[in-house]
Amino acid sequence: MSEIRSLEELQTPDRTALVFTPYGLGKAMPAEDSARYLQSLVANCELASDAGEATRREFDRLQRLFPYGVLEYDVFTVIDDRALLVMEQALRERFVQWCAGAITFEDAASGGAPVTANVRSYDDVFAAVKKLGRRSRRRQQPRARWQLKVGNTLIDFNGTLAGLRAWARAAGLLRGQRTRGIEHAMSRLRNAVAHPTGYHRTTPVETARTLHDLAEFINQLWGHPTPGGRLYPAPVERDVNVMAWNDEGSLYLAPADALREDSDADGYVYLLIRCVFRPGSRLDDAHWSAFDARFETTQFPADYLWGPGSRSEALAWLDAHHPEGDTVDYVDRVFMLREHDGHLYPPMRAEVAAGLTGEEQRGTWHTVRADFPEHAFAHVRGLNGSPTAHARTGDCEGCPVHQLGSGTHEQALRAAEDAIGTVIHQRPPAVRTPDSFFWPHRF
Ligand SMILES: [Zn+2]
Structure with a gap:
């Protein structure tokens, strides 16, 4: 039997948590500061108000429990593991909503009539999948391949996480090619959590990132990409900018209004483009200087507006046309x-x-x-x-x-x-x- 600890002992900060500081690993912080720091790590991950009720409650619980890692470091690992299961729960809840009462399966190979099942909960979904399997066996159709109808496409679907991911992609709820690989890695992690083979420990920094990723995932499932997001970014803002270069190899990019500054730099050629210009941010376009009006040589979409020409010509065009910024999905x-x-x-x-x-x-x-x-x-x-x-x-x-x-x-x-x-x-x-x-x- 393990020892019974007093309330005071339970309230004693865990020294392992205190060394995580805003500046990285360091000298243990006062527990008071650590508690505040930990809460700040997950303070700004919020779910959209129309996300599923059960999913919201699960997420709120994880967010609320997170700072208790200051008292018991293993809380972070438990939350991190749990988050991967909440990802699957979110998919299930969203799936049932998407069904709007019924799902349809078709066996494209046999060309028989589609089968529709009423679903009000995810248990009904599992029951419908099982019933199709029994039906194929009863009719001795071992090669029957019942597929879920998603819009105009048919996908393999047996109710597990892999099927749910395929559905969310086919239904256009999850998007982005880079994140497709991350989703794959997340579901492998989820399987490792569901069928653990060893002991592991997660840091508060990793767990906070998992919660941020989970919030982005849930919000995207309910149709809300995240501004500046890592996984499911919202469309990015573009402005009208001026690019200028000379024969000596100098090349600049600046907001178009920079043309109004009285500058007599001669020998420069000017070009007006609509592009993402966020120096120093994660949305900084690393390849802006390779702009080409015909090829996609910059990282984010960039539109040719005018040029090349002189500064006064650029300014005249700008004043005559008043081009504006926009937002673009990349x-x-x-x-x-x-x-x-x-x-x-x-x-x-x-x-x-x-x-x-x-x-x-x-x-x-x-x-x-x-x-x-x-x-x-x-x-x-x-x-x-x-x-x-x-x-x-x-x-x-x-x-x-x-x-x-x-x-x-x-x-x-x-x-x-x-x-x-x-x-x-x-x-x-x-x-x-x-x-x-x-x-x-x-x-
Ligand atoms: Zn490839």
Whole structure:
């Protein structure tokens, strides 16, 4: 029998927790400060008010328990493990809501009538899946493959976490190619928690991050991407900016209003673009200096507006047109890439690829879905390497890209239209910043 501790002993701070400070691991903090610090780590992860009731209560409980790690360090590990199970619970609750009373299964192979089951709880979902299995056995149809109908697609679904993830992706509730891999890792972790094989311990910093990720996951399931999010980011703001460069290799990017400052810097060429400009933030575009009006060479989408020309011309255009900023979604973008004469060219938007001349359309084209152009490029380049490293169709397991199609320009464009609807062609001028080593081949 373990010893019975007094209330005072239970209230004694756990020294292991005190060494986690706002500046990293350090000298143990006073317990009072540690309690405040721990609460601040999870203070700003909030759920949308329309998230499922049971999910909200589970999440609130974890958030509330978190600072008690100051008294018992193992609380962090228990919360971290529990969070992975709450992820599955959120999927179940959202699934039942999505069903709106009924789910439909079809056996595409047999071509028989669809089967619909009424569902009010997740237990009803399991019961419906089991019943289909019994039905196939009774009718001696071992090859029957009942699939869940999600919009216009059919997916394998047996009620487990893998099926729920496939459903959430097919229903468009979860998004982003990079996060697809993270979801896969999270569900492997969840399985390790459900079937533990060893002892482990988690730090408060890791657990706080898990809770932030869980909040993003739940909010996205209920239709709310997170502003500045790590997993499911909301659309990002773009402003009208001016890019300027000279022959000596200087290159600047600044808000367009910088043109109004009285500067007589001669020898500069000016270009107006609409782009993400957040120096020092996580949304800082690492590749802004590679801007090209026709190719997706920057990390975030950037639109050509005017130029190149002189400062006074740029200012005149700005005052005549009053261009404004906007917000743009950058995850799950559709890119088209051309391979021709042994060169792979940088990704293009489908609209720009659609506006190319017959000569420019020659070669083999690939249409992919990716969050960032560099992912699209690396994937397509990888297709020419090891035959199994990258998927030639569908979700790539080797990288955060979904291959939509490839072939002629026409076939690739059709694959893009299947994904994003009618593509209206654009033909921006061949304007770009001085040569970038990263993208040597362009046209
Ligand atoms: Zn790939």
